Amino acid sequence: xxxxxxxxxxxxxxxxxxxxxxxxxxxxxxxxxxxxxxxxxxxxxxxxxxxxxxxxxxxxxxxxxxxxxxxxxxxxxxxxxxxxxxxxxxxxxxxxxxxxxxxxxxxxxxxxxxxxxxxxxxxxxxxxxxxxxxxxxxxxxxxxxxxxxxxxxxxxxxxxxxxxxxxxxxxxxxxxxxxxxxxxxxxxxxxxxxxxxxxxxxxxxxxxxxxxxxxxxxxxxxxxxxxxxxxxxxxxxxxxxxxxxxxxxxxxxx
Amino acid sequence: xxxxxxxxxxxxxxxxxxxxxxxxxxxxxxxxxxxxxxxxxxxxxxxxxxxxxxxxxxxxxxxxxxxxxxxxxxxxxxxxxxxxxxxxxxxxxxxxxxxxxxxxxxxxxxxxxxxxxxxxxxxxxxxxxxxxxxxxxxxxxxxxxxxxxxxxxxxxxxxxxxxxxxxxxxxxxxxxxxxxxxxxxxxxxxxxxxxxxxxxxxxxxxxxxxxxxxxxxxxxxxxxxxxxxxxxxxxxxxxxxxxxxxxxxxxxxxxxxxxxxxxxxxxxxxxxxxxxxxxxxxxxxxxxxxxxxxxxxxxxxxxxxxxxxxxxxxxxxxxxxxxxxxxxxxxxxxxxxxxxxxxxxxxxxxxxxxxxxxxxxxxxxxxxxxxxxxxxxxxxxxxxxxxxxxxxxxxxxxxxxxxxxxxxxxxxxxxxxxxxxxxxxxx
Amino acid sequence: xxxxxxxxxxxxxxxxxxxxxxxxxxxxxxxxxxxxxxxxxxxxxxxxxxxxxxxxxxxxxxxxxxxxxxxxxxxxxxxxxxxxxxxxxxxxxxxxxxxxxxxxxxxxxxxxxxxxxxxxxxxxxxxxxxxxxxxxxxxxxxxxxxxxxxxxxxxxxxxxxxxxxxxxxxxxxxxxxxxxxxxxxxxxxxxxxxxxxxxxxxxxxxxxxxxxxxxxxxxxxxxxxxxxxxxxxxxxxxxxxxxxxxxxxxxxxxxxx
Numbered sequence: 001x002x003x004x005x006x007x008x009x010x011x012x013x014x015x016x017x018x019x020x021x022x023x024x025x026x027x028x029x030x031x032x033x034x035x036x037x038x039x040x041x042x043x044x045x046x047x048x049x050x051x052x053x054x055x056x057x058x059x060x061x062x063x064x065x066x067x068x069x070x071x072x073x074x075x076x077x078x079x080x081x082x083x084x085x086x087x088x089x090x091x092x093x094x095x096x097x098x099x100x101x102x103x104x105x106x107x108x109x110x111x112x113x114x115x116x117x118x119x120x121x122x123x124x125x126x127x128x129x130x131x132x133x134x135x136x137x138x139x140x141x142x143x144x145x146x147x148x149x150x151x152x153x154x155x156x157x158x159x160x161x162x163x164x165x166x167x168x169x170x171x172x173x174x175x176x177x178x179x180x181x182x183x184x185x186x187x188x189x190x191x192x193x194x195x196x197x198x199x200x201x202x203x204x205x206x207x208x209x210x211x212x213x214x215x216x217x218x219x220x221x222x223x224x225x226x227x228x229x230x231x232x233x234x235x236x237x238x239x240x241x242x243x244x245x246x247x248x249x250x251x252x253x254x
Numbered sequence: 255x256x257x258x259x260x261x262x263x264x265x266x267x268x269x270x271x272x273x274x275x276x277x278x279x280x281x282x283x284x285x286x287x288x289x290x291x292x293x294x295x296x297x298x299x300x301x302x303x304x305x306x307x308x309x310x311x312x313x314x315x316x317x318x319x320x321x322x323x324x325x326x327x328x329x330x331x332x333x334x335x336x337x338x339x340x341x342x343x344x345x346x347x348x349x350x351x352x353x354x355x356x357x358x359x360x361x362x363x364x365x366x367x368x369x370x371x372x373x374x375x376x377x378x379x380x381x382x383x384x385x386x387x388x389x390x391x392x393x394x395x396x397x398x399x400x401x402x403x404x405x406x407x408x409x410x411x412x413x414x415x416x417x418x419x420x421x422x423x424x425x426x427x428x429x430x431x432x433x434x435x436x437x438x439x440x441x442x443x444x445x446x447x448x449x450x451x452x453x454x455x456x457x458x459x460x461x462x463x464x465x466x467x468x469x470x471x472x473x474x475x476x477x478x479x480x481x482x483x484x485x486x487x488x489x490x491x492x493x494x495x496x497x498x499x500x501x502x503x504x505x506x507x508x509x510x511x512x513x514x515x516x517x518x519x520x521x522x523x524x525x526x527x528x529x530x531x532x533x534x535x536x537x538x539x540x541x542x543x544x545x546x547x548x549x550x551x552x553x554x555x556x557x558x559x560x561x562x563x564x565x566x567x568x569x570x571x572x573x574x575x576x577x578x579x580x581x582x583x584x585x586x587x588x589x590x591x592x593x594x595x596x597x598x599x600x601x602x603x604x605x606x607x608x609x610x611x612x613x614x615x616x617x618x619x620x621x622x623x624x625x626x627x628x629x630x631x632x633x634x635x636x637x638x639x640x641x642x643x644x645x646x647x648x649x650x651x652x653x654x655x656x657x658x659x660x661x662x663x664x665x666x667x668x669x670x671x672x673x674x675x676x677x678x679x680x681x
Numbered sequence: 682x683x684x685x686x687x688x689x690x691x692x693x694x695x696x697x698x699x700x701x702x703x704x705x706x707x708x709x710x711x712x713x714x715x716x717x718x719x720x721x722x723x724x725x726x727x728x729x730x731x732x733x734x735x736x737x738x739x740x741x742x743x744x745x746x747x748x749x750x751x752x753x754x755x756x757x758x759x760x761x762x763x764x765x766x767x768x769x770x771x772x773x774x775x776x777x778x779x780x781x782x783x784x785x786x787x788x789x790x791x792x793x794x795x796x797x798x799x800x801x802x803x804x805x806x807x808x809x810x811x812x813x814x815x816x817x818x819x820x821x822x823x824x825x826x827x828x829x830x831x832x833x834x835x836x837x838x839x840x841x842x843x844x845x846x847x848x849x850x851x852x853x854x855x856x857x858x859x860x861x862x863x864x865x866x867x868x869x870x871x872x873x874x875x876x877x878x879x880x881x882x883x884x885x886x887x888x889x890x891x892x893x894x895x896x897x898x899x900x901x902x903x904x905x906x907x908x909x910x911x912x913x914x915x916x917x918x919x920x921x922x923x924x925x926x927x928x929x930x931x932x933x934x935x936x937x938x
Contacts (some may be wrong), residue, residue, distance in 0.1 A: 246889070
């Protein structure tokens with residue numbers, strides 16, 4: 001299996017030059033292989049968002065290395081990084097981050113506008129990915145005119161349109177109701193199973209996490225637990241995740 | 255008066271928040287003071303309330319615009335207080351309490367700003383008088399101040415204060431706790447208007463018709479009324495273009511030409527959004543510039559009136575640019591999340607700067623281009639007929655061109671600062 | 682009505698949108714009775730109407746139909762002016778964001794409700810110090826919010842909500858911005874207030890471990906109360922697993938194997 005991402009000894013310290021530097025990440029190792037579907041969980045303040053930002057080139061680590069597709073992203077210039085991001089990574093955010101003044105098709109085309117493709121190619125790519133996600137009838141609408149689920153699909157289409165090596169999703173269901181959340185996760189699973197898309201996701205919801213193949217639990221800036229789904233049913237996997245998440249809390253129960 | 259005391263304490267602690275509001279009040283008081291002084295300057299034969307029906311009208315317009323500027327600034331002042339007001343509401347302050355709180359703060363600012371404005375007006379008065387006297391070739395007391403003018407200024411400012419008070423009291427009513435606490439001005443497309451739809455071509459034709467008609471109407475040396483009327487017809491079309499024509503044009507450009515252009519793809523979207531948000535203000539500016547230029551042309555060889563008109567022209571431009579830069583800066587600061595997600599998607603700083611430049615250029619380009627199109631032709635016709643000197647025409651155009659270009663630069667600089675601060679984690 | 686009833690809601694409906702084709706029914710008729718000393722937690726998937734319910738029950742929003750009584754007063758028919766007074770005397774709000782005023786010290790932040798209500802200086806100081814001691818933040822009183830940790834700031838927000846001695850605390854995702862240690866500390870404070878001082882608490886959360894501190898859990902779905910669960914005699918752990926089950930039942934049906 002091909003290695004997509006390799007992070008070694010990733011550290012992040014905030015306020016490095018102040019009196020009270022804060023160590024958000026204390027040296028995390030992670031290898032993501034092609035066709036992985038990894039979920040990161042952890043209590044708020046555990047460093048999971050920092051971690052996902054650092055390994056997806058949005059934030060710089062203060063120590064360690066992040067290698068994506070064989071390239072060390074921690075040593076790239078801003079220009080190289082920008083190019084690298086749209087060629088290799090697809091981002092999905094909690095609040096969709098679609099541009100209100102652009103139509104759905106233009107929104108999906110945004111990453112492609114950074115490439116050197118022609119208009120026709122872009123329009124073809126946009127239509128193909130929209131069809132796949134069942135939003136081809138929405139292409140000329142504005143985000144405002146679409147429902148939450150549709151908007152998140154558009155955001156996923158935008159993330160997929162440049163065929164990235166890795167999809168990074170930060171709380172992708174944070175603004176969706178449970179029905180839409182399950183639908184989006186089924187879509188993720190389908191993309192992962194059928195098209196071999198590699199996914200890295202952060203969530204706080206054990207239910208959502210139970211769709212992944214592997215769970216990493218982060219606490220106090222360190223990798224605490226790793227759970228693999230293997231041949232468990234989703235329900236068994238789900239309860240294992242619930243336990244991992246509430247272990248510490250339960251110790252505080254009276 | 256617990257609330258009043260608390261309001262004053264908060265005002266002292268958060269004086270930065272009131273800076274712009276205070277400044278605009280100072281400016282408008284100074285302008286009003288100067289203006290009335292000029293209107294009632296016996297040395298040059300002006301007297302409030304006698305003759306000169308038209309200059310009374312002009313003074314009314316100036317007062318209105320100065321008050322409108324203050325109201326704009328007041329709205330901005332209030333919008334910065336949303337979370338604060340939310341906290342008071344959930345702490346049991348109630349509508350009455352919040353109103354008292356806002357009104358007390360407002361009065362405190364006004365009481366400080368008006369005397370300061372008068373002082374600035376008083377100090378600027380000799381400069382203005384010097385210009386007026388020398389243009390009329392008379393000599394007189396440069397420090398001339400009329401009591402009548404002071405009374406009128408005070409009355410105007412009191413009216414303005416009363417209006418602001420009502421606005422402030424009303425503010426507490428219109429908002430509930432949740433809106434105040436979760437105040438976010440992210441981009442939202444305007445809901446499509448459901449009224450009867452004029453075909454867009456009508457707007458284009460109406461907007462372009464004056465360009466032809468200007469050449470067909472009779473030209474009189476001291477009457478620009480006909481040009482003004484034609485311009486107003488054109489403005490109806492322009493106003494429709496702002497609402498629907500330009501968004502449609504941009505959409506067309508997006509779909510057919512810009513899908514693969516990273517700057518224009520985003521830039522046009524943002525631009526059409528900013529135009530929608532600032533359309534009213536832009537229209538007022540365009541109308542004001544055209545009206546004032548027509549007046550300037552009409553009275554340019556009538557020395558006693560022309561100075562007054564030039565002066566009003568300057569004042570209006572000053573206040574208008576003040577409003578627009580204000581409004582645009584407020585709108586731009588809500589674009590932080592948008593630029594942040596672009597940055598995450600792989601746009602680099604250079605790209606983001608280019609988008610901002612495109613947007614700013616586009617917006618100020620429109621503010622400049624439309625009136626210049628009309629005015630350019632009107633001035634050209636008058637020059638051609640030998641009724642106006644080229645020097646005056648150029649000066650009239652530069653008088654609005656320079657300030658608007660200047661505020662465009664300021665806007666761009668501020669835009670960059672706000673957005674990059676946001677991206678670098680200032681939120 | 683029972684004498685010790687703090688909050689009663691009957692047939693509460695909330696409909697958004699004016700025209701028939703855009704109407705969204707967020708609450709479809711909710712009946713609820715909270716007695717003094719209860720600690721009720723509202724849960725439910727996003728979009729279920731749980732926050733709307735909290736808002737409608739706590740005077741932040743008005744129901745479209747039905748009535749809400751707090752301490753025997755119908756809050757739906759109150760004027761804006763009466764509402765202010767009513768909130769001051771009866772309600773304490775805590776939100777996910779702490780909503781502290783940066784330019785004020787912690788002491789002044791806690792004192793905001795009292796300052797607005799014209800309480801004299803000595804009394805303000807005494808009451809703030811008293812509440813700060815209870816919440817273990819008396820050493821931060823002279824600091825500004827930016828100099829305090831997240832946990833401290835949320836305790837300041839609680840202190841501000843409690844300083845008026847309200848009968849009912851309304852908390853919307855109060856631990857949303859806190860790490861687990863601080864969250865549990867906060868809930869321990871809630872439990873102490875509830876048990877020792879009989880403060881009635883109404884809280885919305887999505888986190889089952891947080892909800893397990895309550896005495897009663899209501900699960901909202903599609904604008905109706907779907908499940909009611911009481912802690913009665915269960916250990917916190919047992920109650921926690923019951924809550925997890927109640928919240929995941931329906932989702933488990935979506936599982937693919």
